[in-house]
Amino acid sequence: MARRELTVAQAWRALERVPDPEVPVVSLCELGIVRRVRRVDGDLEVTLTPTYSGCPATEAIAASVRQALGRAGETRVVLRTQLSPPWTTDWISAAGRDKLRRYGIAPPEPGGAAEVGGKDWQPLRFQPASPACPRCGSRRSRRLSQFGATACKALYRCEACLEPFEYFKPI
Template sequence: MLSETQAWQVLEGVPDPEIPVVSVVELGIVRELACGEDGLRVVVTPTYSGCPATEVIAESIRAALQAAGAGEVDIETRLDPAWTTDWIGETARDKLRAYGIAPPSGKAAVGGAQPIRFVAKAQTCPRCGSTDTERLSEFGATACKALYRCRACREPFEYFKPI
């Protein structure tokens, strides 16, 4: 049986399937962990309710914990409160930037209130640091990212939208 500390250490090593440079803990997907006599219960909140990787994440968590000796692992998916990009830690934001994904800027909407913006804010290129960028598409490889291009270095990059 694993201790709670050991279980958290194992989860720190479980990569997000879509962005493997950050763990499911660093991304803020793992919300709770409880150790009991019957095994472990892990609460996860996917980045959005329709996330196609939700089952893969759950199975990766279960497999990693069981391989470390956890025994029975129960995964609970909790959608309330909804995941926000505010749950991404600063270390994970640095890792995203190094991987070529611009981390979210600003805060996510809280209680549905978010300022109205008539002009899109320029995103900083994760490769060269320029703010001379343009949005090519509201959606990147997944709905939680947008596709941008840097006018300075001409490289495309994804931007993790604040949600």
């Protein structure tokens, strides 16, 4: 594709379908990781807030953002990482939550983290109220393990339909 300068709207469109490396069913935009896109002195500046500081996926995220914009023809990409305010699961869009649920992952309960003492607690200590089963909606769920396939998820079992499911832990 020929080199060209994308408008900010075109850049957002190019980023819309970039999957999250750890939870590929949702995009970086739906997770709220892509915070801002703007043109600064001819450069396309993209501000990212990683989900967890020190998250090993951060490098992969930066690479896939560069790749998506490069494929759309943009050559002047500048990535900025912004850690403050810290990313929170509250930034996951409604569309992102629906996709998680359809994929069998219970989306984080909004504000669930606050119940256990606020956002400065480390994610390991969060013990959210029983999340709703993504298959049948029952809240009679029991935690089997603090960790699912990735550290950001916990493993639960629904006591109503007996299916295990992953819960995207709120932070």
